[in-house]
Amino acid sequence: MEKQEDTEKKSAAENFSDMFDAFGNAMSRIFNDPDLKEKVKELGNAAKESADTLGERFKDEEVRQKFREAGQAAQAFGKNITDFFSEEKKNDTNGKK
Numbered sequence: 001m002e003k004q005e006d007t008e009k010k011s012a013a014e015n016f017s018d019m020f021d022a023f024g025n026a027m028s029r030i031f032n033d034p035d036l037k038e039k040v041k042e043l044g045n046a047a048k049e050s051a052d053t054l055g056e057r058f059k060d061e062e063v064r065q066k067f068r069e070a071g072q073a074a075q076a077f078g079k080n081i082t083d084f085f086s087e088e089k090k091n092d093t094n095g096k097k
Helices: 002-031 034-049 051-058 061-096
Strands: none
Touching: 002 034, 051 061
16 A cells, blocks of 8 residues: 555656756747757756655645645636637637638
């Protein structure tokens, strides 16, 4: 059971780090800024290095709830960006007719 908990801790921390990596890659492509990508990568690596601490904190229900809220905010942000560009594309298409 302890090995499974260690795997879950590592997985949560790695997912946290992966989130920063993905965000950094997206932002660096959007802004064409390799320095931004590197800074976000450093932040992700710092999160990964703190895997034990993060893993312990993920057990705390209050922290889990805050991450759920952060996840919901990230989803809302993603939907807003998608909607914005969908509307912009729709308006561009309508304007060309």
